[in-house]
Amino acid sequence: MKNSHSASYAAAGVDVTAGYEAVQRIKPMVESTYIPGVMGTLGGFGGMFAPDMAGMKKPVLVSGTDGVGTKLRLAMLLNKHDTIGIDCVAMCVNDIICGGASPLFFLDYIACGRNDPARIAEIVAGIAEGCRQSECALVGGETAEHPGVMPDEDYDLAGFSVGIVDEENIIDGKRLSTGDVLIGLGSTGVHSNGFSLVRKVLDVEHTDLTSPMEELGGRSLGETLLAPTRIYVKAVKALLKAGVDIHAISHITGGGFYENVPRMMTDGLTARIDLKTFPKLPIFDLIQRKGNIPERDMYNTFNMGLGMILAIPAVQAERALSTLTDAGENAYQVGSVVSGSDGVELVK
Structure with a gap:
């Protein structure tokens, strides 16, 4: 050339x-x-x-x-x-x-x-x-x-x-059943969704992005927002290698919980998620407060601290959590699969 x-x-x-x-x-x-x-x-x-x-x-x-x-x-x-x-x-x-x-x-x-x-x-x-x-x-x-x-x-x-x-x-949700346990994998932050709202609410064009912020654990706003999306490939492969029978998986991206979790459910089943079982990251509290955003809208836009949710048999929950911890993931038992037509139900 x-x-x-x-x-x-x-x-x-x-x-x-x-x-x-x-x-x-x-x-x-x-x-x-x-x-x-x-x-x-x-x-x-x-x-x-x-x-x-x-x-x-x-x-x-x-x-x-x-x-x-x-x-x-x-x-x-x-x-x-x-x-x-x-x-x-x-x-x-x-x-x-x-x-x-x-x-x-x-x-x-x-x-x-x-x-x-x-x-x-x-x-x-x-x-x-x-x-x-x-x-x-x-x-x-x-x-x-x-x-x-x-x-x-x-x-x-x-x-x-x-x-x-x-x-x-293939993991396609066809073997989902009531009683299956939901395992959540922690996110690194906002990941790569909802940034049009983030930029508007936090006015990033005219805000100090580099100074440490106490409410963000000493990290700057820019560092927190730019934290790269967590990649969950190795974690899921580790579960499969350990013999965990994964029935369904949801990647929590644009549309948050209300759009993505129902995509892994089948007719007549709903994912009931207990919001007290995993930590909501500080960046989401900041976004919600600055924008005066209703809680439902937050869970309908952002991952709120969970980047992926998996459904597995209840008897394998302990093995799954142990495997994920060994793989370096922050993992939480966040709920279960129940009968219902809503696809997802968030409870406090």
Whole structure:
């Protein structure tokens, strides 16, 4: 590519040589995520992956795609771009693992007003870290300059991941029954949802984001809001390896409890969640107080401290909690599956 350059294209706002520089910066990061099955290396027209399907009777591919939303604005305000990629990976792989599928590979798409190779490398560093945390490979991606469409310093980030599961091991809620126990996995904060409301309520454009705040445990507002989304892939895989029979999983994202928990329920069953069984993180108290937000709206927008909820047989609750603790998770027994048509019931 050393002979590839276009003064005319650069004059229009697209610097192809900056793109080549970015690729060279990120290549070691990308290769650090490679797992068995990756074919080729960065630079081809398509990422190739040969999955190991030995022992599977009927392999099923499970895919997920998502972005980071307006949380990106916090990264821009703080000029900190090395964790936002973890969020992008998390939003995809946490969805995939809900079906019992192990993520195989990930691809990203970065749109920017101007290609700054150093900043692109920061973003991809986070993506690579997210892939390592979820034990999947970063096999490709795309960076596109949009001069005249986006301001020079702006960018957007989206991703796509594919996982695999044997059909007989798909987690789909079909075996849910009354009496199943609900296990909640602690979140790291707001994760990557509801930031349009967060930015409005906390007026982040005109607020001190860097000074420590006592009500946030000595952390700054910016650090708290930018904390990357927790990736739960290893935790769920640890449960499955320990023989825990997971009946259903819900990733608590946009729409909070009221939208996401019913998605794992089947007709005639409701998840009854006791709000006293897990800690509500201080950031949510701050958001609710500053915005005078009704409690129901909070639970209909944010994860409130639980990023994932699993339903398992009651007799396996102790084993599940022990396994999750050993895996480094903050896990709580938060309720049970009962008869009902609401899908979710929150009790105090």
